[in-house]
Amino acid sequence: MTIEEQKFIQKILAELAQKAAENSAKAAKDGDFERELKVATKAIETTKEPDVEGFKKRLTELGAAGFLSQMNEQKIQEKLRAKKEELMEALGLNADMKQSLRSELEAVLDELLAKYEKELRASLQSNSLLEKQQSLQNKNSSMLGAALGIV
Incomplete structure (x- = not known):
């Protein structure tokens, strides 16, 4: 082997060693990313608010x-x-x-609260009736538009 051949072989070996080091560094970096990703997803799953789970449970039950x-x-x-x-x-x-x-004042208080509760319930009922009427109007107008071919 000549000196030039030895230098050439050493150069190739050095390049191979460098590529191997780069690949192992890249693999380690990818492994770190995967590890960090798993940790982050676990943290998200564990910090899921119990209110959300309770909301979902109550909504499906009721x-x-x-x-x-x-x-x-x-x-x-x-x-x-x-x-x-x-x-x-x-x-x-x-x-x-x-x-x-x-006791007299508490009786007056209970009477006032009963009236207030009736007002709240009437307000709630009128709001729900108004919403139903609006949804029916929207539905009827869209059905009329569809029947007439208006888009």
Whole structure:
């Protein structure tokens, strides 16, 4: 072997070694990416909010109408609690009052809350009726347009 052949062989071996090192570095980098991807997806799965899962479960159990009805009932109860607190402060109901005066004021408070609840339910019902009427109008106008060939 001549010196030129040896230099040529060394050059080829050096290039092969360099390519092998690059390939192993690339494989390690790809492995790191895969590992990071798995860790990230696990973190996303574990941090999924329980509210979302609970929402999905309740929605499938109750159906859309039942879920909406339950949600509206919860809103009404929350508004009633807030109104009761507001009225208790306005009427000055506290533990220091005489029992007779307190019971009279609580009766008035219950009456006011009952009226407020009726108003909330009537408002909710009128809103749902209005939405139904609008959806029927939209449906009828689209059916009429389809019948007349209007797009």
